[in-house]
Amino acid sequence: MSTSAPPNATFSRESLEQVLKRRFFFAPAFEIYGGVSGLYDYGPPGCAFQANIVDTWRKHFILEEDMLEVDCTMLTPHEVLKTSGHVEKFADWMCKDLKTGEIFRADHLVEEVLESRLKGDKAARGIAVEAGEEDDDKKKRKKKVKEIKNIKLDDEVVAEYENILAQIDGFSGPQLGELIIKYEIHNPTTNGKLEPPVEFNLMFETAIGPSGNLKGYLRPETAQGQFLNFNKLLEFNNEKMPFASASIGKSFRNEIAPRAGLLRVREFLMAEIEHFVDPDDKSHAKFDQVKHIELSFLPKEVQESGSTELIKKSIGEAVATGLVDNETLGYFIARIYLFLIKIGVDVNRLRFRQHMSNEMAHYASDCWDAELQTSYGWIECVGCADRSAYDLTVHAARTNEKLVVRQPLAEPITIEQFEIEIAKKKFGPKFRKDAGAIEKWLLNRSQTELENFGKELSTAGKISVKIDGVEGETELDTDLIKIEKVKRTEHIREFTPNVIEPSFGIGRIIYSIFEHQFWSRPEDADRGVLSLPPLVAPTKVLLVPLSNSADLKPVVEKVSNFLRKQQIPFKVDDSSASIGKRYARNDELGTPFGITIDFESVKDESVTLRERDSTKQVRGTYEDIIAAIKNITYFGSSWNESTAKLTPFETQATDA
Structure with missing residues (x-):
């Protein structure tokens, strides 16, 4: 059954929003109290539509791929998210109006102002600007926003703006600050000057228990619970690799400036997969089933050149040429595509954008976002990343719990590695109550760290280290420890798996489908039709x-x-x-x-x-x-x- 609008059908965001509100697909939460930005309630049809999408997701991924589903708590202790890096790095850049105190998300402000200037340039040149409805915030300040005036820009400035917009996701806070100064970007409403961008952590902080001593957060993602349960999942899977876990649940992010309805909210439903794979073998047994699927790619090199031109090729070609890092990552990108098309996404408004070099997480080897085009622009709805072994490694180091796979070797192998020997008879009397903590810290050092410590011991006769929970510097000399490279015959291979992570923002997908499938009958503009696929229709x-x-x-x-x-x-x-x-x-x-x-x-x-x-x-x-x-x-x-x-x-x- 076809679920797309006829060629002569028209789309109006205003008409769609009227339908969604009138038929109670979703509505602002606490509306009779004035509402809270970024929080929404789903009504009967929206609730049913979301449930059907989740059910389809569960069948498409968990059942078809034989995944292990878990449901983990939304409350997360501070220590867990500190270890994962969220406490330090889970932030966006915001800037404040010096006079009014109004706050903006820096990258969105730069993007909005430069786009409006380009629209004004097109209008001044007599070029038709693509019709599109404006969000409520833009409507309120349209008369005051100076950038919307029809002012013709120099060709060089137009090229600069387009180049910046192509790379907007990759700019750091200081770089955004430089753009704000260079292009004289002010508060669009008051024209007031802005403070330099500062980082704002997006997590909701809370206290666990009545004493308030255990600091925690509402989880910003569902992934950490899956990593922490890795050993239990591996055991449940009879120690077989590769395997995947999956989780569907609410996550929370304290967005700086929520806007655009369901596209940027503070509480949202996520569906995440953690596919654990051998770092030495990232092939996928079912890759041949999807390698023919043709996709639209926006590689990082294209974006960094200032272009947004898409490259169309099969996922098989993308992996073979190195555009996509490995088969398992490519397999999930193709499966994401098939899922999105199944639930009503318009194939002509779907692309896969690669994270740019300055945007990629330091531990990721490759990352692609499935982006859907809406009247708000291209919206990231699914992320698919190769997170390497980062998560399991940092949690193992912090807890001294091995999160590894142990596999018998067909033939024994001889390996050389650095080992540390601790003089326990001297260790206890010297360090007393801290001896246990220091010993655990030493035994959990990487091969690179042990090699460097060994060199320092041989030259200086001692090393000085800072250990969490131990006051001051800890000095260790050759009477207390020895570090040597030794040969050992191994019958078991022990390794930390890498993780391929597809992560779905269900609310964003839902809204994008609304836009992709809403149209008015040509004979009557007031007769709206929402062409949802029967499979997911409420x-x-x-x-x-x-x-x-x-x-x-x-x-x-x-x-x-x-x-x-x-x-x-x-x-x-x-x-x-x-x-x-x-x-x-x-x-x-x-x-x-x-x-x-x-x-x-x-x-x-x-x-x-x-x-x-x-x-x-x-x-x-x-x-x-x-x-x-x-x-x-x-x-x-x-x-x-x-x-x-x-x-x-x-x-x-x-x-x-």
């Missing part, structure tokens, strides 16, 4: 009795009971409105099918089936009609295939 069937006649009620009840037994979500609309109006208001809800029960139905139990997008109708027994609905919705059959044995039906004014 309700699959609208049951419409032709009238309130008592003669029709037994048939309505019979068809309703049959739909319930088939577990197909449906609604009955027996209101006094015309059939056309009843269908029209359910087109807005994304309901893909309508079943009309009329007086012929009383005679022979035949009903009429209407398809939402084309408004085509066919007639048959209610069992055959519902079988067709089930085949289209749950088994991927096309409309033509599923209705081939049904009778085409034409009537006047049904959709009037």
Whole structure:
């Protein structure tokens, strides 16, 4: 079944937002108290749509890929997120108006102002600017924003702006500050000057327990719980590698300036996968099944050159040429693509953007974002990164708990490595209560650290180190420790897995699909249609009795009971409105099918089936009609295939 707007259909963000609000897909939380920016409640259709997307995600990934699902707590102790790096680095750059105190997210402000200046330049040159609705914040200050004036820019300045916008995700705070000064970017409302950008940590801080002594945070992602349970998951998987865990749940980020509805919020649903793989073998057993899939890529080199031109090639070619780092990463990129298309994303508004060199996490070997184009621009909705062994390594070092895989070797191997020998008889009396902490610290040093310490011992006769929990510097000489390179025969290979992590922002995906699938009927701009795929549509069937006649009620009840037994979500609309109006208001809800029960139905139990997008109708027994609905919705059959044995039906004014 096709789920896309006809070529002559039109899209209006304003019309879409009216429908989403009126039909209670979602709404600002605490609205009667004035609301809180970045917090939203889902209504019945939005809740059902989200549940269907999550169900599809669970089947597409967890079931098809045989993943291990976990549900971890949302409260996370400070120590865990300090170790993972979130306490130090999980931040965005914000800048403040010196006079009013108004706060802006620096990269968004630069992007917004430069884009508005480019629009003004196009208007001054007489170039048509692509139509698009503005968000509420822009509407409020449009008259005051000087950058929107139709001012012609020099060609060199236009090129500079375009180059900056192509790389906007990669700028550091100081670099954003330089851009704000260079291009005289001020508060768009007051024209007031801004302070230099400063970092703002995005985590919500809290206290665990009544004493308040245990500091914690609401989790900013679902990943850490999966890493900390690695040993349990490996054991549950019978020690077999590779394997993947998955988690679906709420995460929290204290966004600086939430905007654009569900696209930037403070509480949101995530679905994350941690695929643990051998660092020496990142091939994927099922890569051949997806290698033919053609995708649109925006590599880092293209962005760094100031361009946004997409490169189209198969995922097989992308991996073979080194554009995508390895097969497992490529496999998940392709699976992400298939999932997004299945739930209603427009393939022509989907691209995979590679993180630039100055944007990539220091531990990641490659990272791609699935971005969806909306009236707000390109929006990151899924991240897919090779996080190397960073997470397991840092948590193991902090807790002294080995998070490794041990595999028997077919043939023993001889290895050379640095080992530390501790003179325990002297160690205890010298360091007393700190002896245990110092010993644990020493035994958890890497080979590189041991090599460097060994060199220092041989030249200086001692080393001085700072150890957490031990006051002052700890001095260790050759009487206390020895570091030597020794040969050892190994029968077991021990390694820390690397992690491939696909991470999905469900709310962002939901809103993008709304935009991709909403349109107005060409004959009536007020008749909006939400062309959600039947698989994820909140309700699959609208049951419409032709009238309130008592003669029709037994048939309505019979068809309703049959739909319930088939577990197909449906609604009955027996209101006094015309059939056309009843269908029209359910087109807005994304309901893909309508079943009309009329007086012929009383005679022979035949009903009429209407398809939402084309408004085509066919007639048959209610069992055959519902079988067709089930085949289209749950088994991927096309409309033509599923209705081939049904009778085409034409009537006047049904959709009037």
